[in-house]
Amino acid sequence: MSSICLPAYPFVSTLMDAPGLDHAAPDDRDARDLRWSRLMAAAQAGDRRAYDKLLRECLPLLRQICRGRLRDATEAEDAVQDTLLTIHRARASYDASRPFRPWLVAITERRALDRIRARGRRSGRESALELAADLPAPTGSADAALDAERAAAKLRDAVQGLPESQRTALGLTKLQDLTLQEASVRSGMSIGAIKVATHRAVQTLRRRLTGKE
């Protein structure tokens, strides 16, 4: 049944033409898949070296898939990191008796699509704002627009003025909507530190923007 997925991901076939990745002979490809499968089975048993090796070997493929989907290099790299986090969290879902590559590609696809959807939502909001800007201006709207612009600039300045740890925690938990665990892994901060930094960031912003404690 897994092959039913393929028509939904037409770019998978383009990957087959990618230099250095899937141009290998079928036997080589099978051997590589078998090696990855063994490395993952070892990782499931707790072998850190095998896991490190596996992820580093898979990284070019993840990047290729994400860059095929997301034109923006930064966003593609974020999708790669989302994929790495998902592989880590969901590594128990891999069945070593099955090929590794379809499992890996399916996860990468999903995380890249999540990024595309998130970008779509963002651009939808931005388009709505642009459309709103084209509407005939009611009386006093110039003042309102100016106020909104000032407020946005004030918010940007306030966020920029936060200590780096607070800015990072706020960005990961509130803007990228990562879980505390994911934010912790991504930033290298402990979960407790993430919680404290996010709380302090919100408090600081509230204080700076409203003047209230």
Added chain:
Amino acid sequence: MQSEDLIHRLAGDLHPVRPARPPGAATALWVGLATAVIIGAVLFWGLRHDLAERLASGFEAPQLMTALATGVLAAFAAFQLALPDRSRLWALLPLPAALGWLATMGWGCLQDFVKCGPEALHIGVSLPCFSFIIGLGLPLTMVMLWLSRHGAWFSPGPVAALGGLSAAALASIGLSLIHHLDGALMVLIWHGLSVLVVTAIAAKLGPRVMRLGRSG
């Protein structure tokens, strides 16, 4: 952070995990657990007095069989969808059995109508049916969500909804063994409504529950 640094950090954070059971084995475990719970309920409340008569009449047996098929196939589909490399078309697997289940109940309504006339379409309130399926279906759904928790990363909504459907279908079988209901229409409405409620609650709240229990 660079992806290479993230890999280094993830490898450092690695601890052993038990690979998820294949869908067939997970379904067998789930059906075994649900059967144990239903047997416990039957031992506690006792078999309904007219079960043999109803089975012989030909109405109850197809209904139980299609409910069982719905419960088992919905569970198997949920465990398939909980894995990233499986087709989303697995979600359709329990559909024929669920339609068959509805059809057997609808056919029972028709038979009752032919036999008893309009009186067969009398609708009463059967809160015990409703509360039994909800009361048994929701805890069973929690077990199902735990067993399929890997799906939290991939298709939490469909996995939870199918898990709820499976739990409710099996709870409905338990109810049919215990509780006496006059009239196929009553069975259709109260069993059907309860199954819908459990499935809807599972679809709505299940993904959050799975996120709490997801591994790693």
